[in-house]
Amino acid sequence: MENTEKIVDILKDVTGLDNVGNDKDQDLFASGILDSMATVEVLVTLQDDFGITVPVSEFDRSQWSTINKISDRVKELE
Amino acid sequence: MNNITPYSSPHYFIYLLVLLLPIIIGLLFGKRFRIYDFIATVIILVITFFGGNASQGISLIAYVLFEMIVVFSYLRYRKKKNNSFWVFTFAVVMAIVPLVFVKLDPLIKNATISLFAFMGISYLTFKSVEIIMEVRDGTIKEIKPTEFVRFLLFFPTITSGPIDRFRRFQKDVLNVPSRDEYLKLLKSGTDKLMLGLVYKFILGYFFGTLLLPKISILALSYAHQRPLGISWALVAYMYCYSMYLFFDFAGYSLFAVAISNFMGVKTPMNFRRPFQAVNIKDFWNRWHITLSFWFRDFIYMRLVFTMMKKKWIKNRITMANVGYVALFLIMGFWHGETWFYIVYGIFHACAMITNDAWLRFKKKHRKQIPSNRFTKYLAIFITFNVVCFSFLIFSGFLNTLWFS
Known part of the structure; x- marks a missing residue:
C-alpha cells in the first residue's frame, strides 16, 4: 500500500496533475497522462527512489500501464 | 521471370494463397507444420528475391549471415560478461553498417556497394537492432539461430514491415490458437485483406496512378512562371500525393497484417x-x-x-x-x-x-x-x-x- 502512495506522488510530481491517483486502474498511456518524456521521468525516479533497475525495454506498456500494475511490478523488482 | 514485389500483382496473391492453404488448414486443426512453414518461406523468398537475376537474393543471404554473426557474438558476450557500453555500441554499429552502406549508395555511386542492397534491408535491420538492444537490457536472454532467422525472414512483413518485436512475435509462433481464436483471426484477416485491396488497388491507384501524373505535369508547367513555382496545382499535388501515400502504404500494411493473421500471428497494425x-x-x-x-x-x-x-x-x-x-x-x-x-x-x-x-x-x-x-x-x-x-x-x- 505504501508503495502505491509513493508512486502516486511520483506521478503527481511528474505530470503536475492532482487527480492522478483517483483511479488506480486507469490506463496512464491511453488517457494521455504519460507521454514518452514523462514515462522516462517516472522510470528514472522509480530507480532512484526504490533502488530498482528497470531497463527501458522492460518497460512494456501493457505491464506498466496503471498505478496498480506499476506498484505490483515495483514490488517484484524490489 | 522477374522478382515479384510482395502484394504488388495478382500473381503474388495467387502464389501466396495457395502456399497459405496448408498452413490455414493446419491451424484450423490446431497444428503448426514447422517444416512446411519453412518451405513456404523459402518459396516466397525465392519468388521475391531470386526471380530476376539472383543478386538481391544473394545479398539477402549474406546480410542475414552477417547479422547472425553480430547478434550471436553479442549474445555470447552478454552471457559471460556484464554490460560494457562500448561493446554494445560496437554491436549496434556493426548491425547497421550494411544499411548505412546501402543508404549512402546514391551519394557515392559505387557499383560494388549497390550489390548489398535488397528490398527490405531497413526493416530487417530494425529487427536486428531491437534484438541487440533487448539483449543488452537482459529482456532477451536466450535466442536460437532458427528463431532469429524465422523472426527476421517472416515473409508477410519482410519488405516493408510492420516492424514486430521479437518477444511479441515469439509468443504468437510458439502458440497454436484455439479454433475459436483462429476463426476470429481468419475473419479479421479477411476483412483487412479486402480493405487493403480497396486502399491499394482502388484508392491508391486512383490518386497515385491516375491523378498524380496529370497534376504533376500541370504543376511543373508553372515552374518558371511563378516565384518558386507556387501554384494551385502544387497545392493539389500536395493533397493528392498525401492521399496516395496513405492509401498505398496503409493498403500494403493491411495485406501484411492480414497474411500474418492467416498464419496465426498478430502483427501490430501500422495505421x-x-x-x-x-x-x-x-x-x-x-x-x-x-x-x-x-x-x-x-x-x-x-x-x-x-x-x-x-x-x-x-x-x-x-x-x-x-x-x-x-x-x-x-x-x-x-x-x-x-x-x-x-x-x-x-x-x-x-x-x-x-x-x-x-x-x-x-x-x-x-x-x-x-x-x-x-x-x-x-x-x-x-x-x-x-x-x-x-x-x-x-x-x-x-x-x-x-x-x-
Missing part, C-alpha cells in the same frame, strides 16, 4: 486513422505506428533516459526537444541522403517542439482557451495540413520543381 489526429504527436501515434514506436522506444526514450540519468541537460523541455531533433534527424537520414528527406525530418522535429510549447501554454491558460467541438475540428484541420505539407517535402517533388 490508425492518421488524418483524424488532433496534433502532431497524436499523428505519430497513428501513422506508420510500428516505425514511430521503434524510434520512440529505441532512440528517443533511451536518449532521454541517458540524458536524465547522467544529468547532461537539466531542463526537461530542452531535453525533450533535443530528443525530438535527434529522432527525426535520424528518421530523415534513414529515408535517404537527399535534402528533402532531411528537411522533412527537421520539419517534423520543429512541429513536435512547437506542439509541446503550445500544450504547455494551453495547460497554463486552461480557463481562457476554449475547448469544444469546433476547436477539435480546427485542430484536426491544422494537423492535417501540416502533415500534408510535410509529405510535399517528403515527395521530392519540390526538388524536381526547383532544380531540374
